[in-house]
Amino acid sequence: MYLDSPRSSLFFLKYVSLAALVFMLSSTSYAQDADGDGMDSSWETQYGLNPNEPSDALKDGDDDGVPNLWEFKRSTNPLVGLSLPGGDAVVDGSQATNATLKRYATLQEAFNAVPAVVSGTTTPYYAIILVKPGVYAAGFTASASAKKILWIADTAKGLVNIKPTGTAIQLSDTTVMDGFVISGSAANTGVGVSVVPHSSLGGVPPRIRLNNTVVTSRNSTSTNVAAIVPPQTECLI
Numbered sequence: 695m696y697l698d699s700p701r702s703s704l705f706f707l708k709y710v711s712l713a714a715l716v717f718m719l720s721s722t723s724y725a726q727d728a729d730g731d732g733m734d735s736s737w738e739t740q741y742g743l744n745p746n747e748p749s750d751a752l753k754d755g756d757d758d759g760v761p762n763l764w765e766f767k768r769s770t771n772p773l774v775g776l777s778l779p780g781g782d783a784v785v786d787g788s789q790a791t792n793a794t795l796k797r798y799a800t801l802q803e804a805f806n807a808v809p810a811v812v813s814g815t816t817t818p819y820y821a822i823i824l825v826k827p828g829v830y831a832a833g834f835t836a837s838a839s840a841k842k843i844l845w846i847a848d849t850a851k852g853l854v855n856i857k858p859t860g861t862a863i864q865l866s867d868t869t870v871m872d873g874f875v876i877s878g879s880a881a882n883t884g885v886g887v888s889v890v891p892h893s894s895l896g897g898v899p900p901r902i903r904l905n906n907t908v909v910t911s912r913n914s915t916s917t918n919v920a921a922i923v924p925p926q927t928e929c930l931i
């Protein structure tokens with residue numbers, strides 16, 4: 695059904711076949727992380743990353759849509775585009791939610807469904823959610839739970855447009871979003887992307903990357919202005 699999109703097809707197939715293994719694809723144990731970016735120094739050196747530069751964690755050297763940090767946490771190769779981890783949930787607004795299939799009608803349901811930690815541990819889990827094309831009338835708020843999530847818009851079949859009336863998205867922990875259009879309704883109220891650090895981060899702003907993502911026509915006080923707040927948050931675009 696997604697065969698015209700090699701990247702999303704592989705992603706989807708891996709999602710189906712590896713869903714049962716998702717909790718096993720977790721933390722590879724390495725000894726040292728000199729720059730504190732979540733990736734072990736020896737792994738970074740092995741794959742040509744900089745073990746003394748934390749900003750490479752959210753970059754995507756092989757352009758497969760999966761940032762280096764997720765490649766490390768999910769034990770895939772950051773230099774090979776066909777080496778992809780399995781997804782944890784699919785959002786499809788055209789179909790009813792079916793938790794057994796890990797398919798959800800809304801972004802919030804998918805956020806709520808993916809795990810925050812590796813099963814049976816306190817180790818953070820790096821989840822991946824694929825979002826099918828469509829106009830989504832509700833975004834999501836991540837304030838309730840600290841979760842590290844990669845959101846990938848499946849743009850092969852069309853636009854993935856998050857278009858609610860109020861604030862579209864509130865992020866509170868490490869997040870990468872790739873391929874989205876976040877736009878305002880006619881009322882044009884609310885912020886596009888709001889960042890509120892989760893209490894467990896001790897006031898440290900989470901790392902955020904919006905890749906191939908457009909935020910437009912959203913602001914709480916004026917019209918036709920994109921808004922990402924607060925501006926001091928580390929945010930790679």
Ligand SMILES: [Ca+2]
Pocket residue numbers: 729731733738743744745746747748749750751
């Ligand atoms: Ca690094």
Ligand SMILES: [Ca+2]
Pocket residue numbers: 754755756757758759760761762765772
């Ligand atoms: Ca990658």
